[in-house]
Amino acid sequence: xxxxxxxxxxxxxxxxxxxxxxxxxxxxxxxxxxxxxxxxxxxxxxxxxxxxxxxxxxxxxxxxxxxxxxxxxxxxxxxxxxxxxxxxxxxxxxxxxxxxxxxxxxxxxxxxxxxxxxxxxxxxxxxxxxxxxxxxxxxxxxxxxxxxxxxxxxxxxxxxxxxxxxxxxxxxxxxxxxxxxxxxxxxxxxxxxxxxxxxxxxxxxxxxxxxxxxxxxxxxxxxxxxxxxxxxxxxxxxxxxxxxxxxxxxxxxxxxxxxxxxxxxxxxxxxxxxxxxxxxxxxxxxxxxxxxxxxxxxxxxxxxxxxxxxxxxxxxx
Amino acid sequence: xxxxxxxxxxxxxxxxxxxxxxxxxxxxxxxxxxxxxxxxxxxxxxxxxxxxxxxxxxxxxxxxxxxxxxxxxxxxxxxxxxxxxxxxxxxxxxxxxxxxxxxxxxxxxxxxxxxxxxxxxxxxxxxxxxxxxxxxxxxxxxxxxxxxxxxxxxxxxxxxxxxxxxxxxxxxxxxxxxxxxxxxxxxxxxxxxxxxxxxxxxxxxxxxxxxxxxxxxxxxxxxxxxxxxxxxxxxxxxxxxxxxxxxxxxxxxxxxxxxxxxxxxxxxxxxxxxxxxxxxxxxxxxxxxxxxxxxxxxxxxxxxxxxxxxxxxxxxxxxxxxxxxxxxxxxxxxxxxxxxxxxxxxxxxxxxxxxxxxxxxxxxxxxxxxxxxxxxxxxxxxxxxxxxxxxxxxxxxxxxxxxxxxxxxxxxxxxxxxxxxxxxxxxxxxxxxxxxxxxxxxxxxxxxxxxxxxxxxxxxxxxxxxxxxxxxxxxxxxxxxxxxxxxxxxxxxxxxxxxxxxxxxxxxxxxxxxxxxxxxxxxxxxxxxxxxx
Numbered sequence: 001x002x003x004x005x006x007x008x009x010x011x012x013x014x015x016x017x018x019x020x021x022x023x024x025x026x027x028x029x030x031x032x033x034x035x036x037x038x039x040x041x042x043x044x045x046x047x048x049x050x051x052x053x054x055x056x057x058x059x060x061x062x063x064x065x066x067x068x069x070x071x072x073x074x075x076x077x078x079x080x081x082x083x084x085x086x087x088x089x090x091x092x093x094x095x096x097x098x099x100x101x102x103x104x105x106x107x108x109x110x111x112x113x114x115x116x117x118x119x120x121x122x123x124x125x126x127x128x129x130x131x132x133x134x135x136x137x138x139x140x141x142x143x144x145x146x147x148x149x150x151x152x153x154x155x156x157x158x159x160x161x162x163x164x165x166x167x168x169x170x171x172x173x174x175x176x177x178x179x180x181x182x183x184x185x186x187x188x189x190x191x192x193x194x195x196x197x198x199x200x201x202x203x204x205x206x207x208x209x210x211x212x213x214x215x216x217x218x219x220x221x222x223x224x225x226x227x228x229x230x231x232x233x234x235x236x237x238x239x240x241x242x243x244x245x246x247x248x249x250x251x252x253x254x255x256x257x258x259x260x261x262x263x264x265x266x267x268x269x270x271x272x273x274x275x276x277x278x279x280x281x282x283x284x285x286x287x288x289x290x291x292x293x294x295x296x297x298x299x300x301x302x303x304x305x306x307x308x309x310x311x312x313x314x315x316x317x
Numbered sequence: 318x319x320x321x322x323x324x325x326x327x328x329x330x331x332x333x334x335x336x337x338x339x340x341x342x343x344x345x346x347x348x349x350x351x352x353x354x355x356x357x358x359x360x361x362x363x364x365x366x367x368x369x370x371x372x373x374x375x376x377x378x379x380x381x382x383x384x385x386x387x388x389x390x391x392x393x394x395x396x397x398x399x400x401x402x403x404x405x406x407x408x409x410x411x412x413x414x415x416x417x418x419x420x421x422x423x424x425x426x427x428x429x430x431x432x433x434x435x436x437x438x439x440x441x442x443x444x445x446x447x448x449x450x451x452x453x454x455x456x457x458x459x460x461x462x463x464x465x466x467x468x469x470x471x472x473x474x475x476x477x478x479x480x481x482x483x484x485x486x487x488x489x490x491x492x493x494x495x496x497x498x499x500x501x502x503x504x505x506x507x508x509x510x511x512x513x514x515x516x517x518x519x520x521x522x523x524x525x526x527x528x529x530x531x532x533x534x535x536x537x538x539x540x541x542x543x544x545x546x547x548x549x550x551x552x553x554x555x556x557x558x559x560x561x562x563x564x565x566x567x568x569x570x571x572x573x574x575x576x577x578x579x580x581x582x583x584x585x586x587x588x589x590x591x592x593x594x595x596x597x598x599x600x601x602x603x604x605x606x607x608x609x610x611x612x613x614x615x616x617x618x619x620x621x622x623x624x625x626x627x628x629x630x631x632x633x634x635x636x637x638x639x640x641x642x643x644x645x646x647x648x649x650x651x652x653x654x655x656x657x658x659x660x661x662x663x664x665x666x667x668x669x670x671x672x673x674x675x676x677x678x679x680x681x682x683x684x685x686x687x688x689x690x691x692x693x694x695x696x697x698x699x700x701x702x703x704x705x706x707x708x709x710x711x712x713x714x715x716x717x718x719x720x721x722x723x724x725x726x727x728x729x730x731x732x733x734x735x736x737x738x739x740x741x742x743x744x745x746x747x748x749x750x751x752x753x754x755x756x757x758x759x760x761x762x763x764x765x766x767x768x769x770x771x772x773x774x775x776x777x778x779x780x781x782x783x784x785x786x787x788x789x790x791x792x793x794x795x796x797x798x799x800x801x802x803x804x805x806x807x808x809x810x811x812x813x814x815x816x817x818x819x820x821x822x823x824x825x826x827x828x829x830x831x832x833x834x835x836x837x838x839x840x841x842x843x844x845x846x847x848x849x850x
C-alpha cells in the first residue's frame with residue numbers, strides 16, 4: 001500500500017496539473033469573440049446600478065475608469081459565498097455550499113500537510129499540539145481545516161445526493177455521473193474522517209507520508225486508513241479534470257473575457273492583426289446567402305445575387 | 318389539474334403529437350381586471366398538414382414538413398454538419414469561445430429558470446425553461462459531434478436521440494426565447510443559455526437556411542437589397558423626410574430643414590426605419606430637438622444610412638456584419654465625426670457592441686447612444702422646458718439591449734426625472750428589467766396567429782403585469798398613463814400588448830418614446846406634442 005500511495009500521489013499531481021493545463025489552454029488558443037458583455041460589470045465606475053461608459057457623451061475621449069480590484073473581489077466573493085445561489089435557489093445552496101467549500105478546504109488541507117512536511121524535513125520542526133509557536137499553530141490550523149473539509153464534504157455530498165434524487169426537476173437534469181460524483185466524493189471525505197477517528201487524530205501520519213513524498217521514499221508510521229484516504233485523494237485528483245470542475249478556473253476567464261469583456265475598440269488598430277487572421281478564415285456554411293466568396297471578409301462585403309435572395313425568400317412557402 | 322411534465326428525452330418522441338399543448342388556465346395570473354382575453358389560435362388543418370408544430374402547437378418558422386424519410390435523414394445530416402461548423406473556429410470564430418464554455422460548464426442547478434419571464438409566465442412549463450433547449454443541444458453535441466464529443470456521453474452528459482422531430486422542435490424552441498439574458502445574469506458560472514440559443518439560430522440559418530421570414534427574407538435580405546427592413550427605399554425615404562418637414566411645420570409653427578446627406582456633419586443620426594413607418598413623431602421629435610439645440614447632424618439617404626435595424630444580431634453573424642459594414646460605409650462617405658443611434662435597442666447593441674471588434678483602424682468610426690447626447694441637450698438649457706406639460710404618470714420600460722447588454726441605465730432616467738414630475742419605476746427595472754416580450758425579433762414576427770397570441774399572452778405577460786403595477790394608483794378609462802419605451806421594437810410589442818389587453822380603453826395606458834416627452838415639455842410647442850387619442 002505504501003508504494004501504491006507514493007506512486008499514486010506523484011502521478012495524480014502531475015496528471016491534474018497537466019490535464020487542467022491542456023483543458024484551459026485550449027480556450028487561450030480560441031479566437032477573440034465578438035463583444036457579448038453583460039451588465040452589471042464590476043470594474044465599471046457605475047457598477048452599483050449597472051452603468052457603463054456608454055452613458056458618457058463621446059466616451060472614447062474620456063479616460064476609462066476600470067476598477068480591477070473590485071472585479072477580482074467580486075470573483076472571490078462568488079467563490080467564497082456563492083451568493084447568487086443563495087438568492088436564486090436557496091434550498092440548493094444549502095447542499096452545494098458545504099460541498100463546494102469542502103473542495104476548497106481539502107486542497108488547503110493538503111497544502112497545509114505539505115507545508116508541515118516541509119518544515120519537518122527542512123527545518124526540523126515539531127508539529128504538534130504542544131510544540132508552541134508556528135508548529136502548534138500549524139497543527140491546530142491543519143486539524144480544523146481537515147476536519148471541517150471532511151465534515152462539509154460528507155454533509156454536502158449527502159445533501160446533494162438527496163436533492164438530485166428527490167427533487168423532480170433536478171433529477172430530470174441529472175446524469176449518471178452526478179450520482180457517481182456524490183458517492184465517490186462522499187467516499188473520499190468519509191475515509192478522511194475514518195482515518196482521523198480510528199487512526200491518527202493528529203494527522204501526523206499524513207505529514208510523515210508527505211515527508212516521504214518529498215524524500216522519494218516510503219516511511220513508517222502511516223496507518224492503513226490514512227493510506228486508503230491518500231489513495232482516494234489521488235484518485236480524486238485524477239478524476240477531477242474528467243468532470244466539469246475546470247469551471248473553477250474557466251469561469252474566471254469567462255467573466256473577464258466575455259461577460260465583463262467591455263474593452264472598447266478605440267480605432268488604434270490594436271486588434272487589427274487578430275482581425276486580419278479571422279477575416280481570412282474560410283467558412284464552409286452552406287446556406288445560399290453565404291455563397292458570395294471564399295473568406296469571411298469576402299463574404300461579409302459581398303452580397304448574394306438578388307436572384308438567390310429571391311430563392312431564399314421562397315423557401316418555406 | 319397538475320401540469321403536464323415534459324422530459325428532456327421526450328423531445329425526440331411521438332412526432333405526431335404536440336409535446337406541450339398550451340393551456341391558458343395555467344398561465345401566471347395577471348392583476349385583477351386584466352386578462353381573460355388570452356387565447357392561442359390553433360393552426361388551420363391545412364397549415365398543420367404543411368408546417369411543423371409538434372412543439373407547442375404553434376409555428377414561428379412555418380417550417381415545412383419533410384415529404385419523405387430520405388428527406389428527413391438528409392436534414393438530420395445537414396444539422397449535424399452545421400453542428401460541426403458551429404464548433405469550429407473557421408466557421409464560428411465570432412462566438413466560439415463563449416459557446417464552448419456555456420456548453421461545457423452548466424451545473425444543471427436550474428437556478429436560472431425563475432429569472433426567465435417566459436418560463437414563469439407560461440405557468441412554469443418544462444419546455445420553456447431556459448435550460449431545456451440548451452440541455453438538449455448540449456447532449457446532442459456530446460453524443461454526436463466530432464468537435465465536442467464526450468468519451469462516455471451517456472454517463473457524463475445524459476442521453477438524447479437526434480432525429481428530425483428533435484430538430485424541428487428545437488428550431489421552434491429557438492424562437493421561444495427573446496435572448497433577454499436574464500438567465501445568464503442569474504448563473505453563478507456565467508453560463509449563457511441565451512447565447513446557446515443565439516448559436517442554435519445561427520446553425521439553422523447558416524447551414525440549413527432556416528430562419529424566421531420576418532428576420533431573414535423580409536428583414537436582413539430586404540435591408541441589404543432595398544435599404545430597410547420596412548421596405549423603404551432611398552426614394553421613399555426622401556419623400557418621408559419632406560413629409561416630416563411639413564408635419565413639423567404644422568406642429569412647431571415654423572419650417573425646419575432636416576439635413577440629409579450633409580457632408581462633413583458632426584453626427585450621422587440613424588433611426589430604426591420602423592419609426593418612419595409607424596411612429597413618425599419620433600424622428601420628427603429628434604429633428605425638432607436637434608434643430609432647436611443647434612446640433613450639427615445629418616441623416617443619410619444611402620442604403621445602410623437611414624435604417625438602423627440589424628436583425629442579423631439575432632440569428633446570423635454574416636448578415637449582421639454585412640449590415641454593420643453598410644452603416645460604417647455610409648458614415649465614411651459622409652465624413653461625419655460619429656454615428657449616433659436613435660431610439661432602438663438592438664440598433665444600439667449592433668452598432669456599439671457586436672460590431673465593435675469587426676472594425677479595423679481604417680474602418681473605425683466612433684459610435685454613441687442618443688441618450689447621453691439628449692441628456693446633455695436637456696440639461697444645457699438650450700431647450701426651454703416646462704415639466705408641468707408632462708404632469709401625468711410616466712413609467713420607463715428598459716429595453717434589454719440598453720441596460721443588460723450595454724449598461725445605459727441612468728441618462729434616460731435623469732431626463733425623465735427632470736421633465737416628468739410623476740415619473741415612477743417599474744419593478745424590477747434597470748439591468749434587472751423584464752423584456753417586453755418582443756425581443757430577438759418577436760416584435761416584427763407574425764408568422765401565424767397562434768404565434769402572435771403566444772407573444773401577447775406569454776412572452777409579453779410579465780411586461781403587462783409590470784405596467785399595470787406601475788400605474789396601479791391611476792388606472793381608469795379616463796386616465797392618462799404614459800409608458801416611455803425608447804426602443805422601436807419594444808414600442809411595437811407594447812403597442813400590440815396595449816391593444817390585446819385593451820389597456821388603453823380600460824386603464825388609460827398610452828405608450829411612446831423618450832424624445833416625444835422632451836418635445837412635449839418644450840414651451841416652444843404651440844400645442845401638446847403627445848396626442849392621447
